[in-house]
Amino acid sequence: xxxxxxxxxxxxxxxxxxxxxxxxxxxxxxxxxxxxxxxxxxxxxxxxxxxxxxxxxxxxxxxxxxxxxxxxxxxxxxxxxxxxxxxxxxxxxxxxxxxxxxxxxxxxxxxxxxxxxxxxxxxxxxxxxxxxxxxxxxxxxxxxxxxxxxxxxxx
Numbered sequence: 035x036x037x038x039x040x041x042x043x044x045x046x047x048x049x050x051x052x053x054x055x056x057x058x059x060x061x062x063x064x065x066x067x068x069x070x071x072x073x074x075x076x077x078x079x080x081x082x083x084x085x086x087x088x089x090x091x092x093x094x095x096x097x098x099x100x101x102x103x104x105x106x107x108x109x110x111x112x113x114x115x116x117x118x119x120x121x122x123x124x125x126x127x128x129x130x131x132x133x134x135x136x137x138x139x140x141x142x143x144x145x146x147x148x149x150x151x152x153x154x155x156x157x158x159x160x161x162x163x164x165x166x167x168x169x170x171x172x173x174x175x176x177x178x179x180x181x182x183x184x185x186x187x188x189x
Contacts, residue, residue: 038153038154038155038189039153039154039155040151040152040153040154041073041076041077041080041144041151041152041154042150042151042152043063043149043150043152044150045059045060045150048063060149063146063149063150064109064146064147064149065109065146066106066107066109066146069107069146069149070094070105070106070107073105073107073142073144073146073152073154074094074095074105077095077103077105077142077154078095081095081097081098082098083095083096083097083098083103084096086102092104092116092133092134092137092138093137093138095142097139101138101139102137102138102139103138103139103140103141103142103156104134104138104140104141104142105141105142105144106141106142106143106144107143107144107146108143108144108145108146108147108179108182109146109147109179110178110179111176111177111178111179111182112143112176112177112179112182113174113175113176113177114131114135114141114162114166114171114175114176115127115130115131115134115174115175115176116130116131116134119131119174120176126173126174126175131166131175132163135159135162135163136159138159139158139159140156140157140158140159140160140161140162141156141157141159141162142154142155142156143155143156143157143182143186145189148189153189154189155186155189157186162175165185170185
């Protein structure tokens with residue numbers, strides 16, 4: 035894991051540009067379904083990477099050197115399986131999860147609840163695989179915020 039780094043936004047500028055209250059800006063930027071689009075792009079910009087060619091790819095960014103990474107938001111929980119395995123009427127598939135781990139270098143985990151200064155760190159696929167097989171990620175690779183900090187430490 036890397037040392038903690040940060041993605042930063044200026045709430046007052048966002049509030050003005052979006053013509054929203056500070057409360058609404060905070061609600062938007064702490065919702066993983068909405069802000070992931072932005073965190074992916076900020077990481078790409080910061081590291082001179084490129085975005086995946088489609089939303090359906092098994093990764094979000096390609097870093098210089100060709101390594102593929104997934105960007106995830108830490109809220110009340112975080113999951114490491116493919117997004118298509120999370121949500122209503124969807125189920126976890128261990129083979130698909132392990133294939134994902136084989137395809138990517140690892141994960142950028144962004145603690146979006148800390149917006150506007152979002153800490154993030156990287157976790158390798160190998161570390162995730164080890165935690166999965168030890169049982170620490172449960173049966174679906176979805177863990178609570180508390181479990182995340184117990185396994186990986188605080189940002």
